[in-house]
């Protein structure tokens with residue numbers, strides 16, 4: 056009955072993560088698309104300024120993990136529904152697991168290892184707090 | 189080969205969640221928007237990762253998000269997310285409460301109205317950012 060239990064956990068996860076993602080994604084879009092200049096205001100200084108703040112680091116990591124796991128579990132269901140040939144299905148599911156894991160690791164590293172003041176970069180591209188040293 | 193003239197089916201399915209009418213449309217839209225957001229997210233984590241490499245590279249990548257065509261793409265993405273989010277909330281409610289499953293059809297129209305309200309609030313400001321000076 057192991058399989059049944061996985062499906063049930065996945066079903067609950069889709070609902071809990073979906074509920075949380077509403078708040079996370081709407082906030083993400085308001086801050087990045089509606090605030091001040093909208094998309095046009097997004098550049099290195101903007102992102103480095105945000106990610107220098109632990110609040111946004113943890114916010115982004117939560118968003119990253121929940122959205123990728125929710126989305127790839129949804130894609131698993133879609134693949135299950137449309138792909139019948141076992142070889143093709145296995146290939147797609149393995150690719151899904153590999154790409155999801157890679158992106159989660161990559162995104163998490165980016166969030167926690169970003170240096171907001173890289174040496175040798177023009178000061179006008181960096182957040183204003185870099186100048187203060 | 190004799191061909192029977194097709195007759196109109198006498199039974200009309202009403203109130204089933206997944207067949208015909210609103211139930212089917214909400215399901216199809218939920219699936220299409222979920223898949224679209226998933227593929228956006230794959231690209232989005234990669235484009236955000238360039239922030240870790242070099243400020244000038246990240247700014248160049250983000251510049252491509254500020255063109256009029258991408259601005260319209262962002263509007264479509266937000267339209268998809270907002271629908272998926274509200275409709276996902278409806279699915280959760282319909283699964284959890286007897287009241288909502290009795291009124292799932294009315295709730296679907298509620299989703300469309302909420303979606304329209306949010307889009308009317310979002311679009312002018314976003315399009316001004318994209319097309320305004």
Ligand code: HEM
Nearest residue numbers: 069073076077126129130132219222223225226273276279
């Ligand atoms: C905004 C908040 C979100 C909510 C409330 C939400 C809610 C839901 C719900 C309730 C389901 C149905 C699960 C089931 O039937 O077991 C679902 C499916 C799905 N979601 Fe989301 N979701 C959200 C965000 C996302 C995001 C960001 C993505 C993509 C990265 C995504 C991709 C999918 C996919 C691909 C499916 C499967 C569709 C299908 O089986 O037809 N969702 N979502």
Ligand code: HEM
Nearest residue numbers: 087097102115118119122162163165166229233236237262
């Ligand atoms: C067009 C709309 C969007 C814009 C302009 C945008 C912009 C950005 C920006 C500037 C960042 C850098 C970090 C930050 O600001 O917090 C970022 C990161 C991120 N965004 Fe978005 N975003 C958009 C839509 C979305 C959507 C719909 C999702 C979820 C499905 C999402 C998920 C993420 C995640 C997970 C990260 C962190 C990536 C990492 O770990 O490196 N974004 N986004």
